[in-house]
Amino acid sequence: MRRLWRWLIPLAALPVLALLAYGFRVNPRDIPSPLIGRPAPAFGLATFEGAPLSLAAHRGKVVVLNFWASWCQPACYEEAPILERNWREYRDRGVVVVGVDIQDRREPAEKFVREFGLTFPNAQDLTGAVSVDYGVYGVPETFFLDRQGRTRFKHVGAVTDAVFRANVDRLLAEPGSP
């Protein structure tokens, strides 16, 4: 009986240790988005030039939806030229890059667009409605939408050439009926 007790205490600690080990290995910032596989929330914004920007206008295309901010150093500054370069490379193949500037002021945001010579449509989400609709919790975050308008992949952090190509190529390879 006494022997059993002596073993029981360290044994009881085991599941606690296992739980802690699991908890410390998981990145608390790495939260799976419930939006994956579901229709991407629609939105209607105005670009910095004043042109209407909506998701509906790009139905049938692969959409790379990028959330950024001018104060987001350095990740947004790293990915901006990559997004621009890939947009130019892919735009004729039914791919559109859409930038949504969140929690920002207009002047620094416009400066950001000018500095990187961004030619893909960029709009400000002044009320935060679009960022909350997409469950955005930081910048940069990028969503890859398929031709059917569903959210398929989410990338947290700066987009690299490899991430852009891998996701877009995969979506382009899918048989897509617009």
Next chain:
Amino acid sequence: MSRLGLRLLTSLFFLSAAVSPVTAQPAAPVSEETVHEVAAQLRCVVCQNLSVADSPSEMASQMRAIIRDRLAAGERPAAVRQYFVDRYGEWILLSPPRRGFNLLVWLFPLAAVVVGLATVTLLVRRWTRRRDVRPPPVDVDPAMSERIRRELESGS
């Protein structure tokens, strides 16, 4: 008119201007208490362990505005809460729902308290029992005790 009243009026004006295009129907008066009640259940996404109600961040204030708009449009507080859960997952809730794996979070502290109390009672019982046990009286030879007594007296 007091300055505060004026400021309140102007902010009300801007608020109604901001809300009206979103909600076509006449906006029901939304009590700030209800907004706070919903916001207090939601995690501020850009903070560490702060609710949307308590955070001064811009993101949280935008979220409070969204809560206000949705309530004004006639949505129930539970539906507004669900709107956020559908986008951010259960992670957005400051207190996880009491089911499934989450139950562990609720039951574990209780279990720990029960085990702790049991251990303490067990130990306390053992200690108090030990105090009750007195060493058995030793049979000393009367001649020997007489000798000890004498030696003690002569030694002092």
